[in-house]
């Protein structure tokens with residue numbers, strides 16, 4: 001899978017303009033993108049996680065505060081699953097909340113994936129939900145009742161925001177936009193890893209050769 005991730009990451013460079021400030025996501029696919037990014041001569045990047053910020057700095061790329069940059073022309077990130085309408089499940093690396101913020105602040109979202117991430121319908125991979133710690137059980141009970149899925153606490157993880165993660169297993173997601181809105185409404189939810197109301201604008205699949213839609 002490393003080669004496929006590398007190919008998708010390399011293809012994303014074609015979307016990057018020199019001198020711009022871009023948003024950069026989190027994960028093993030994006031790590032390849034960051035490694036190739038110095039050649040693109042960008043002015044700086046907004047990071048979606050501390051992990052990404054450290055990798056950007058190590059490659060000599062300035063990490064900027066989103067509050068100081070305004071709207072970004074481009075956001076590049078990976079995904080855990082992607083459907084034909086470019087709706088995504090994200091958060092396998094627990095970075096979903098900052099990813100959603102940086103995606104929302106960007107004009108164009110280019111998603112880079114290996115072929116295993118393509119699905120006809122979302123739900124096969126567990127759906128991550130970031131919660132305020134004291135609300136963990138309340139949110140878990142509410143999601144179980146609302147969806148029939150099984151929330152499992154990712155016990156060894158604290159997010160960059162001090163939140164905890166529930167992974168909801170066994171979902172059949174027929175209406176991703178509606179589910180995203182419904183879970184967002186639950187008291188104690190910080191964010192849900194469904195990117196349906198703001199899907200990717202382009203998905204690049206790291207086949208040989210890479211292709212996109």
Ligand SMILES: O=C[C@H](O)[C@H](O)[C@H](O)COP(=O)(O)O
Nearest residue numbers: 027028029078091092093095
């Ligand atoms: O929180 C993590 C992110 O949503 C990642 O973009 C996602 O999990 C995909 O990661 P990877 O490229 O390592 O499969």
